[in-house]
Amino acid sequence: MNLHRYPELVDRLAAEFVIGTLRGGARRRLERYADHDPVIRRAVQEWEHRLAPMTELAPAATPPARVWEAIEEQLGFAARRQLEARAAEAARPARPTRPVREGVPERRSWFESLSFWRGWAIGVTALAAIALLLAVRGLLPFAPNPPAPAPTVAQQPETEISHVAVLSNKETQAVMLISWDSAHGKVKLHRLTDAAPPAGHSMQLWGLPVNGHPVSLGVMPDHGDGTMPAGQQQPQQYPVLAVSIEPSGGSPNPNGPTGPVVFTGKLLPVS
Amino acid sequence: MTASPHELTPEVLVALLERVAVEDASALRELYELAAPKLFGLALRILSKPEWAEEVLQDSFVNIWRYARDYRRGLSAPMTWMSAIVRNRAFDHLRRASSMETEWSDALDDVVASGDPNPEDLSSMSAEARRLAHCMETLDPVQRQAVALAYLRDQSHSEIAEVLSVPLGTVKSWIRRGLQKLKTCLGGF
Numbered sequence: 340m341n342l343h344r345y346p347e348l349v350d351r352l353a354a355e356f357v358i359g360t361l362r363g364g365a366r367r368r369l370e371r372y373a374d375h376d377p378v379i380r381r382a383v384q385e386w387e388h389r390l391a392p393m394t395e396l397a398p399a400a401t402p403p404a405r406v407w408e409a410i411e412e413q414l415g416f417a418a419r420r421q422l423e424a425r426a427a428e429a430a431r432p433a434r435p436t437r438p439v440r441e442g443v444p445e446r447r448s449w450f451e452s453l454s455f456w457r458g459w460a461i462g463v464t465a466l467a468a469i470a471l472l473l474a475v476r477g478l479l480p481f482a483p484n485p486p487a488p489a490p491t492v493a494q495q496p497e498t499e500i501s502h503v504a505v506l507s508n509k510e511t512q513a514v515m516l517i518s519w520d521s522a523h524g525k526v527k528l529h530r531l532t533d534a535a536p537p538a539g540h541s542m543q544l545w546g547l548p549v550n551g552h553p554v555s556l557g558v559m560p561d562h563g564d565g566t567m568p569a570g571q572q573q574p575q576q577y578p579v580l581a582v583s584i585e586p587s588g589g590s591p592n593p594n595g596p597t598g599p600v601v602f603t604g605k606l607l608p609v610s
Numbered sequence: 611m612t613a614s615p616h617e618l619t620p621e622v623l624v625a626l627l628e629r630v631a632v633e634d635a636s637a638l639r640e641l642y643e644l645a646a647p648k649l650f651g652l653a654l655r656i657l658s659k660p661e662w663a664e665e666v667l668q669d670s671f672v673n674i675w676r677y678a679r680d681y682r683r684g685l686s687a688p689m690t691w692m693s694a695i696v697r698n699r700a701f702d703h704l705r706r707a708s709s710m711e712t713e714w715s716d717a718l719d720d721v722v723a724s725g726d727p728n729p730e731d732l733s734s735m736s737a738e739a740r741r742l743a744h745c746m747e748t749l750d751p752v753q754r755q756a757v758a759l760a761y762l763r764d765q766s767h768s769e770i771a772e773v774l775s776v777p778l779g780t781v782k783s784w785i786r787r788g789l790q791k792l793k794t795c796l797g798g799f
Contacts, residue, residue: 392739394693
């Protein structure tokens, strides 16, 4: 049927599509037509414009204060304010020679973005948690049904992963898996995508302690998997890990990133 | 004309959304203080249960924070954009709760845009909303109710027929004629 011969029908279908009473197969068919047919698409858009202001016609009502508090909590704004206050305090005695104009805004904007990420990371989705479990199971040296004979006393396992973190980007896509072998002082990086730093830059891994400035856990290889020495660092100190983009070779500031924080994730004990 | 920073004008809202897009937390707070009452009113109209409306409002502002950078001023007025987020979140909520008992009849009167919004509400409305409010008034009350139930509650013909206790065909023709009248009143295209 050539719908163009029935402009009134097109208009009525478009109206019922937008108001929502066109359902099921008819709705899907009109959607398909609108994808390919500019006349039908325009009819739909016109009805969207006509009806959209209906959402403004409800009388205003004051929401209870707890709604904003819940939003703040969910977005990590309270944590952000704490971090900012701490950053301001930490910045006072430090770096007296550096011009304030250059140093401070950069640091502040980083802290803002970090605290945002931190709040966001704490709300990590159940899906990410499942991905984490599956990934860890594959990496652990002791699989549920070990095909190999039981290790003898002399055979120390090569890795003993105690903590893991799935690092995700802002779109909540898992990008990297970090597994921490505290017995051997190693932090292992396993890329889940081919996330690479921009040319001439490096990615640096940071541990975010509950108090105090971030601590570098090493500069990551640009591609593929890798292992970084953890030294004396203990995973229990860092509830959250973050990755920032830094000048090649790592952040010039030992107390924190200078570039944008691109991935974060909660560091969780395996058992 | 410069708008005072505490007025709900599109200019003020656009400026705040632009700051929210670069993760300015204080801008989200200002945006909330200005826009939350209107958006909460919308959530209440769709959901009728205050505790659901609160959840949807929270959810919506979290989404506004996350997606503010996708807002394009050329495509929609800021209030329309935010209202669409609230409407979509509220519909999600309705679908999840669809198995539960809902007391439509009690809330029916609230669903229909009353024709005479108080002056305070009028001043905070976009020109488009004022025009639509006027045109909704030209509909018969039953037509207005059916149109509002469909658009603001995502109800099907048969659901509306059940709520209003009328035959299905009656609902269909109410909505059809109501939409025709609206189009004529709004000036067509």
